[in-house]
Amino acid sequence: MRNAPLGFFDSGVGGLTVVRAARxxxxxxxxxxxxxxxxxxxxxxxxxxxxRFAAEDVQFLLTQGVKAIVVACNTATAHxxxxxxxxxxxxxxGVIEPGVDALLSDGQVDRIGIxxxxxxxxxxxxxxALAQRRTGLIIHAKSAPLLAPMIEEDWLDHPATEAxxxxxxxxxxxxxxxxxxxxxxxxxxxxxxxxxxxxxxxRLVDSATTxxxxxxxxxxxxxxxxxxxxxxxxxxxxxxxxxxxxALARRFLDEDPGRIQRAVL
Amino acid sequence: MRNAPLGFFDSGVGGLTVVRAARxxxxxxxxxxxxxxxxxxxxxxxxxxxxRFAAEDVQFLLTQGVKAIVVACNTATAHxxxxxxxxxxxxxxGVIEPGVDALLSDGQVDRIGIxxxxxxxxxxxxxxALAQRRTGLIIHAKSAPLLAPMIEEDWLDHPATEAxxxxxxxxxxxxxxxxxxxxxxxxxxxxxxxxxxxxxxxRLVDSATTxxxxxxxxxxxxxxxxxxxxxxxxxxxxxxxxxxxxALARRFLDEDPGRIQRAVL
Numbered sequence: 427m428r429n430a431p432l433g434f435f436d437s438g439v440g441g442l443t444v445v446r447a448a449r450x451x452x453x454x455x456x457x458x459x460x461x462x463x464x465x466x467x468x469x470x471x472x473x474x475x476x477x478r479f480a481a482e483d484v485q486f487l488l489t490q491g492v493k494a495i496v497v498a499c500n501t502a503t504a505h506x507x508x509x510x511x512x513x514x515x516x517x518x519x520g521v522i523e524p525g526v527d528a529l530l531s532d533g534q535v536d537r538i539g540i541x542x543x544x545x546x547x548x549x550x551x552x553x554x555a556l557a558q559r560r561t562g563l564i565i566h567a568k569s570a571p572l573l574a575p576m577i578e579e580d581w582l583d584h585p586a587t588e589a590x591x592x593x594x595x596x597x598x599x600x601x602x603x604x605x606x607x608x609x610x611x612x613x614x615x616x617x618x619x620x621x622x623x624x625x626x627x628x629r630l631v632d633s634a635t636t637x638x639x640x641x642x643x644x645x646x647x648x649x650x651x652x653x654x655x656x657x658x659x660x661x662x663x664x665x666x667x668x669x670x671x672x673a674l675a676r677r678f679l680d681e682d683p684g685r686i687q688r689a690v691l
Numbered sequence: 692m693r694n695a696p697l698g699f700f701d702s703g704v705g706g707l708t709v710v711r712a713a714r715x716x717x718x719x720x721x722x723x724x725x726x727x728x729x730x731x732x733x734x735x736x737x738x739x740x741x742x743r744f745a746a747e748d749v750q751f752l753l754t755q756g757v758k759a760i761v762v763a764c765n766t767a768t769a770h771x772x773x774x775x776x777x778x779x780x781x782x783x784x785g786v787i788e789p790g791v792d793a794l795l796s797d798g799q800v801d802r803i804g805i806x807x808x809x810x811x812x813x814x815x816x817x818x819x820a821l822a823q824r825r826t827g828l829i830i831h832a833k834s835a836p837l838l839a840p841m842i843e844e845d846w847l848d849h850p851a852t853e854a855x856x857x858x859x860x861x862x863x864x865x866x867x868x869x870x871x872x873x874x875x876x877x878x879x880x881x882x883x884x885x886x887x888x889x890x891x892x893x894r895l896v897d898s899a900t901t902x903x904x905x906x907x908x909x910x911x912x913x914x915x916x917x918x919x920x921x922x923x924x925x926x927x928x929x930x931x932x933x934x935x936x937x938a939l940a941r942r943f944l945d946e947d948p949g950r951i952q953r954a955v956l
Contacts, residue, residue, distance in 0.1 A: 464740050465730045472933040475729050544935065572851065575840045584858070586837065589851035668737040670809065 433492030438466035441498030447638035469543025480506035504549035524640035542609035698757030703731035706763030712903035734808025745771035769814035789905035807874035
């Protein structure tokens with residue numbers, strides 16, 4: 427079982443930022459990634475539809491013999507994680523709790539901004555997880571539906587992206603922020619831009635690094651760490667294949683994704 | 692048969708701009724609209740996947756007893772129309788040929804810009820249809836993948852949309868344009884912004900009006916016009932239902948969409 431691969435899924439290729447962080451922290455793990463590019467994005471769709479798609483994604487990964495699954499998508503974590511954990515027996519981790527725990531490990535953080543898809547913000551999953559852990563937090567949540575398409579377009583420094591960030595972030599920055607939660611797996615690519623845009627004392631917390639750290643702890647706790655000493659393999663499956671998705675996968679992963687396979691869901 | 696409804700489909704709600712134009716020109720026709728909101732957008736996906744989705748969309752409309760079908764989506768027209776016409780016996784109209792014919796009816800138009808999704812531009816369907824009809828045209832085609840999300844966000848006058856338009860259009864405007872083809876059913880909502888942005892002598896041609904006019908001609912030619920004298924009904928089906936999609940439908944249609952039904956594809 428410890429030799430089995432880890433499964434990751436996302437609506438598209440954004441979740442590869444989590445895979446990238448996991449491959450740095452857990453270099454001996456084999457990884458199977460599923461991106462549901464035929465139906466991407468999930469962030470604008472209804473909770474029922476997201477749950478149906480997420481269950482199909484998990485079923486695909488189970489056919490690949492995975493030992494644990496990471497929901498590398500904030501929207502799917504927000505709407506589907508409890509249902510997935512009730513339905514399937516394999517350990518399933520999401521991206522929300524690790525981000526919230528990492529953020530609150532700093533006792534000085536009281537005023538928290540959250541940017542995410544419309545679906546994630548609407549779910550109140552982050553707001554709820556934060557409020558459960560600490561009272562008296564001041565939380566500003568803002569859906570930022572154009573950021574993921576802008577990142578996919580590689581407009582990281584484009585005036586359009588700066589104008590969008592201004593609309594999304596200025597109101598919460600003006601009220602005072604200690605930290606900003608980047609609650610979409612696309613957003614780590616925007617960190618250099620955000621660092622130029624935001625006051626230097628605002629801490630940025632992303633889903634990718636925090637989730638990879640949590641995954642390592644959980645695999646250790648469950649005695650599921652791969653004992654291999656050779657580099658782990660990576661196998662990427664997308665439900666729709668195109669040159670654009672392959673090029674995007676390369677950017678999000680920051681390494682050669684190898685031969686990408688077509689997944690039939 | 693003449694009393695049967697017309698079927699329209701699109702990847703999402705953008706095709707309702709075509710429905711809106713058709714309801715003005717053909718007020719006695721009953722209309723069944725399908726928006727595949729569970730899998731929207733099509734514009735970034737592969738030709739194979741778009742053809743598969745489009746065939747399922749047509750099959751759904753056939754279960755509703757339609758007498759003719761309008762592919763109210765440029766990407767689906769570009770990639771799937773020939774296959775759909777070969778596969779199904781019902782008359783099927785697309786949005787590309789009407790736009791091209793309307794554009795070229797003006798003999799003075801030689802320098803033509805096209806903006807559309809990545810899928811539509813990649814298909815070369817517009818470039819091919821134009822070149823087939825007239826030689827010596829100068830065609831500038833540019834994929835503009837962020838415009839549809841910006842229109843859905845209602846950022847019609849937002850600085851981010853202006854910055855995006857500048858990137859997409861300035862290079863072709865600088866070279867000289869007689870007309871700009873708005874080759875995505877979302878774009879009619881952007882016409883007031885484009886009129887402010889572009890030199891006044893550039894003619895704007897959109898898919899919605901031109902397609903509705905072509906539809907009227909074809910129904911007349913095929914003797915399929917509804918002889919009713921009462922206002923036609925409108926029935927909207929979406930494969931994913933949410934408050935956002937219902938609000939978007941209202942904006943694209945510019946009338947009350949009534950009770951929207953969930954379509955199972």
